[in-house]
Amino acid sequence: MPDANRTQLATAVLLEQVLRKTYVRLGPQELQPAQWSALRYFKRIYPTGGTVSELSKFLGVTAGPASRAAHTLVKRGLLEARKNPDDKRSTFFCLTANGRAKLAQDPMLALAKNISTLTPTEQENLAETLLKLTGSLKTDTP
Numbered sequence: 001m002p003d004a005n006r007t008q009l010a011t012a013v014l015l016e017q018v019l020r021k022t023y024v025r026l027g028p029q030e031l032q033p034a035q036w037s038a039l040r041y042f043k044r045i046y047p048t049g050g051t052v053s054e055l056s057k058f059l060g061v062t063a064g065p066a067s068r069a070a071h072t073l074v075k076r077g078l079l080e081a082r083k084n085p086d087d088k089r090s091t092f093f094c095l096t097a098n099g100r101a102k103l104a105q106d107p108m109l110a111l112a113k114n115i116s117t118l119t120p121t122e123q124e125n126l127a128e129t130l131l132k133l134t135g136s137l138k139t140d141t142p
Contacts, residue, residue, distance in 0.1 A: 022111045038069045042095050049092035078102055
């Protein structure tokens with residue numbers, strides 16, 4: 001793949017700035033982006049709960065980082081860990097009431113609100129473009 005030209009690189013940097021500004025509140029006591037993603041994932045699959053293996057696939061990471069994210073959220077009282085009744089070797093993670101309340105502070109809500117100010121055509125074009133980029137990044141190798 002040829003090097004990106006100045007406009008392409010500038011666009012990538014702008015996208016990075018959007019994400020940094022979305023998570024501007026991050027500090028040592030705040031959730032990190034992967035932990036927010038994990039909370040969103042467990043909200044989507046609520047009430048059945050999910051496993052670290054499923055979370056790792058969703059996040060696109062190995063089991064180690066997914067496990068650390070889930071266990072950190074348990075320690076913070078945002079997730080509950082329960083043994084799988086059908087397979088004692090696996091654990092299900094579910095949102096707690098505190099986890100659902102924390103999601104009301106999700107930084108992505110502010111970004112979604114900003115996206116809502118775009119015209120419907122701009123929103124559709126942005127979504128299509130981001131889907132295309134996400135798909136190409138899955139298979140791209142550095």
